[in-house]
């Protein structure tokens with residue numbers, strides 16, 4: 705296969721109407737006004753949405769924002785084994801383990817933070833968890849925010865659905 709070069713000629717001179725831009729401006733305005741009236745008449749064909757107030761319905765298998773699962777007694781199902789933190793390629797999970805209230809479990813997370821700005825939504829944490837304590841089935845991606853700090857999700861926020 706050979707690759708050729710196609711030379712595209714440039715117009716040597718601009719016409720008078722092109723030099724004053726007036727006709728070009730009017731043509732551009734015509735396109736804009738055309739879109740305005742078409743969208744005003746057929747609003748059902750506008751494909752934009754008022755994000756974040758309006759959320760797009762995500763497919764069932766979409767990997768979205770994380771949530772931590774709860775036991776029947778309301779405590780986190782997480783046993784602070786650090787598997788998710790170890791598996792995370794973006795190093796965005798930080799867990800501090802403590803003694804569990806439930807004698808059947810050895811440990812529980814004292815704190816569990818996910819830095820959503822670093823997360824690449826790969827799902828490795830979900831795959832690594834041995835007790836199905838973390839899921840990414842919220843159907844919602846990281847919401848917009850004004851500060852970096854508020855995008856580090858703490859355990860309380862992760863326990864909310």
Ligand code: SF4
Pocket residue numbers: 791792793794795796797818822823824825826827828829830
């Ligand atoms: S989805 Fe991937 S990058 Fe995000 S917290 Fe889980 S393992 Fe880390």
Ligand code: SF4
Pocket residue numbers: 781782783784785786787788789799832833834835836837838
């Ligand atoms: S969420 Fe799962 S993998 Fe992560 S520390 Fe808790 S139990 Fe271990």
